[in-house]
Amino acid sequence: MKQSHFTLIALLLMVVAFTIAALFYNTGLEQVQNERASSNSAALIKDYSVREGDPAAKVTIVEFMDPACGTCAQFYPFVKQMMKYYTGKINLVVRYLPFHQGSDQMVAMLEAARKQDKFWPVLELMFATQTQWTHNHVAQPEIFLGIIEQSGVDVARLRMDMQDPAIQRVIKQDLADGEALGADKTPTFFVNGKPLPSFGYRQLQELVEDELQAYY
Amino acid sequence: MVDQIDVVQKTALQDRQWRFIFCAWLVAALSTLGSLFFSEVMDLIPCVLCWYQRIFMFPLALILLLALHPLDSRVWRYALPLTLVGLVMTLYHCLLFYGLIPESLQPCRQGVSCADDSMVLMGFLPIPLLSLAAFAIITALLLKVRVLAGRLPAAVIESL
Numbered sequence: 543m544k545q546s547h548f549t550l551i552a553l554l555l556m557v558v559a560f561t562i563a564a565l566f567y568n569t570g571l572e573q574v575q576n577e578r579a580s581s582n583s584a585a586l587i588k589d590y591s592v593r594e595g596d597p598a599a600k601v602t603i604v605e606f607m608d609p610a611c612g613t614c615a616q617f618y619p620f621v622k623q624m625m626k627y628y629t630g631k632i633n634l635v636v637r638y639l640p641f642h643q644g645s646d647q648m649v650a651m652l653e654a655a656r657k658q659d660k661f662w663p664v665l666e667l668m669f670a671t672q673t674q675w676t677h678n679h680v681a682q683p684e685i686f687l688g689i690i691e692q693s694g695v696d697v698a699r700l701r702m703d704m705q706d707p708a709i710q711r712v713i714k715q716d717l718a719d720g721e722a723l724g725a726d727k728t729p730t731f732f733v734n735g736k737p738l739p740s741f742g743y744r745q746l747q748e749l750v751e752d753e754l755q756a757y758y
Numbered sequence: 759m760v761d762q763i764d765v766v767q768k769t770a771l772q773d774r775q776w777r778f779i780f781c782a783w784l785v786a787a788l789s790t791l792g793s794l795f796f797s798e799v800m801d802l803i804p805c806v807l808c809w810y811q812r813i814f815m816f817p818l819a820l821i822l823l824l825a826l827h828p829l830d831s832r833v834w835r836y837a838l839p840l841t842l843v844g845l846v847m848t849l850y851h852c853l854l855f856y857g858l859i860p861e862s863l864q865p866c867r868q869g870v871s872c873a874d875d876s877m878v879l880m881g882f883l884p885i886p887l888l889s890l891a892a893f894a895i896i897t898a899l900l901l902k903v904r905v906l907a908g909r910l911p912a913a914v915i916e917s918l
Contacts, residue, residue, distance in 0.1 A: 545776060549826055552784060560791050564799045 568740070575737045578724045583735050585719035587635050590712055592661055595625060595633030600757035601734055601750060604635045606720050608728040609649060610642035610681040615669035617729050620743055624750060631754060638716045639728050644681035646713055647704070651683065653712065654703035655695050663693040775831040775906050782837070782899040783822035789892040790819040796885065805872040807851045811889050814844035818896060831907050834900040841897040848890040855886045 579586075586604050605621065607614040625634055640646045648668065655664035668675075668686065675685040691697060720730070724737070731738050733749045793812055796802045804812065818840055825833035853859045854872055877885045 545780075546827055548780065549783075549823070552780075553787075556787055556791055560795060563795065567799050 572739055575724050578722075579732060579735055579737050582719075582722045585722045586732055586735055588637075588715060588719070592636040592656065593633060594636075594662070596630045597633065599631050599633045601628070601632040601753045602635060603632060603746075603750065604637060604732040604735075606637045606639045606716070606723075606725040606728060606730040608639050608641050608645050609652065609665070609668050610640070610645040610672065610676050610679070611728040612672065612676075614729045615672045617743075618666070618669045620746075624747065628750070628754065631758060632750065637720065638713055639720045639725060639730070640713060640717075641728060642676070642679055642681050644683060646710070647683035648681050648686065649713055650704040650706075650709045651686070651690070651700065653709045654700045654706070655690075655693070657703050658695050658699065660693055660695045664690065664695060667693045771906060772829055772831070775903050776826065776829050778899045778903045778906070779822055779825050779829070779831070779833060782896045782903075783819065783826060785892050785895050785899075786815060786818035786822055789815050789889070792888070796879075805877075807847060807854070807872045808885070808889075811844055811847045811851070811893075814840045814847065815889075815892070822896075831903055834904045834907075838897065838900050838904070841893050841900060844893040845890075845897055848886060848893050851886040852884075852890050855884055 587602070603621070621634065625632060638649045638652075640649050652661060652665055652668075655661050667689065671686070671689050674689065675682050687697065687701070690700070720726070723730075723732070727741075731746055731749075733746070734753045736749060736753075738745045738749060793804075793808075793815065797804050818837055821833060821837055821840075824830070825837075850859070851872060855877060872886075879885060879888075
């Protein structure tokens with residue numbers, strides 16, 4: 543019957559149009575993001591940024607993250623595994639985008655723990671216990687301060703170091719750099735300055751492997 | 759002879775009803791896909807009011823499609839309540855967007871604002887206005903189906 547042909551054709555046209563529009567949009571977006579990242583490459587790494595791995599490594603992953611972000615916590619084991627697997631060939635730079643309410647205090651805690659050489663154990667503990675100290679996407683730093691002792695930090699000293707005004711300047715600079723690079727979600731990864739074509743474990747791994755192949 | 763004329767008239771009527779429901783479905787399906795494009799492709803986060811409108815728009819894309827094959831001209835009974843509630847939501851959203859309702863009355867407390875610039879597409883097309891147009895068109899088309907079914911005086915639709 544003719545009418546059912548109408549419906550089928552309309553349905554098909556709509557799906558095709560949607561797919562083509564999405565492809566066009568994504569290609570355009572990818573291009574914009576690539577240009578943005580390459581023209582703002584100075585914003586990628588700052589001297590004060592946390593760095594892990596061999597400084598001579600030729601592949602650098604820059605991760606913009608938020609301690610209260612669930613996806614960042616899920617990505618952490620993956621990134622850690624990759625770091626371990628390619629030891630000496632890649633290093634990791636951590637930048638902060640504390641988008642969640644109260645998360646700037648979590649960043650302050652990380653920076654204070656860094657002064658005690660406990661950045662990674664504290665970050666790991668934060669991610670592992672994230673569901674305990676975030677309620678409805680709001681970080682509750684006081685709850686985590688009750689948990690943090692497990693990592694062996696001097697809590698009294700940590701609380702004092704958290705007040706350091708330099709930390710707020712770091713956060714401000716990281717947020718500004720994130721904006722310049724088009725990092726508006728967490729985690730956002732750049733591998734040797736290149737943004738992921740789209741978000742996902744596989745895309746990150748492929749980009750890292752491409753860069754490894756180019757340099758090693 | 760009389761029976762034949764009746765049959766011819768009935769098919770003609772059914773064809774007209776089908777076309778109106780088809781057009782209504784097109785608008786609903788385009789709105790659904792468009793709204794999914796905004797959120798899934800363009801990464802615009804739907805505000806609270808957008809979510810309520812989606813709740814009333816998405817089912818229309820399915821219900822109206824089902825009413826086409828085979829033709830169920832009584833679909834207005836199920837679809838009109840959805841479009842009418844949707845219309846109220848979009849009207850409220852538009853009033854909010856154009857600042858005719860004060861900010862303090864709006865239900866968006868945190869997250870995405872229902873009234874900021876991210877609601878404007880390509881610099882000139884406000885999403886709430888698109889939604890209003892879609893719900894209004896579907897409502898008008900379904901009212902027309904209802905008139906054709908003889909359940910509503912033609913004057914009602916002519917006054918629209």
